[in-house]
Amino acid sequence: MPEKGRLTLITSGETFTRLTGVADYSLLMVQLRSDATEEDVAAIRSAAGSEVIFSDKREQSTSGTYLAFVVCVYGFLSIIALVTMLNIINSISMSVSARIRQYGHMRAAGMDGRQITGMIAAEAFTYAFWGCAAGCALGLPFSRLLYDFLITAHFPYAAWTLPVRRLTVIVLFVLLSAALAAFAPAGRIRRMAVTETINEL
Numbered sequence: 001m002p003e004k005g006r007l008t009l010i011t012s013g014e015t016f017t018r019l020t021g022v023a024d025y026s027l028l029m030v031q032l033r034s035d036a037t038e039e040d041v042a043a044i045r046s047a048a049g050s051e052v053i054f055s056d057k058r059e060q061s062t063s064g065t066y067l068a069f070v071v072c073v074y075g076f077l078s079i080i081a082l083v084t085m086l087n088i089i090n091s092i093s094m095s096v097s098a099r100i101r102q103y104g105h106m107r108a109a110g111m112d113g114r115q116i117t118g119m120i121a122a123e124a125f126t127y128a129f130w131g132c133a134a135g136c137a138l139g140l141p142f143s144r145l146l147y148d149f150l151i152t153a154h155f156p157y158a159a160w161t162l163p164v165r166r167l168t169v170i171v172l173f174v175l176l177s178a179a180l181a182a183f184a185p186a187g188r189i190r191r192m193a194v195t196e197t198i199n200e201l
Helices: 013-020 038-048 063-098 102-108 111-150 164-191 196-197
Strands: none
Touching: 013 111, 063 111, 063 164, 102 111, 111 164, 164 196
């Protein structure tokens, strides 16, 4: 990438050694906190010594790029979450509508509204449980594979860890979606007369 008459070439360590013949070259990057002072930078420069090339690049801020990346990623995740919620609600609603006559026969046989709600909720949460189980079984290995390929391959000190907090948020979101999907059609059935549900096509 040309910059002020210079050419910056990014290579692997093996390629650098083959091109330059230098085998003991190393690069150490230090990220300071926002409250770091000039005295801190001077202390690091002094500790590095005169044989080390010291470059201060605090002016090259990447906060704007990072913010744009975060907005794009979380915007995409929000769309996926909305589609997931609508899919859960639509699936349960269609399942209840397909068996509404059966629910009518159960109500005629003496089943009350709480029992109807419990049946629909059990179906919804069964879907939610197996959906979360399948998503974790497929998503977590894929997440680790991508992390190893994109991060660990370039930064060996970085290690993949189980995203417990993110998984907790996802599970709570799916459970909330399942609850909304169950109680909406259950309330509709409770408001309908028994004869109306039996005669429903």
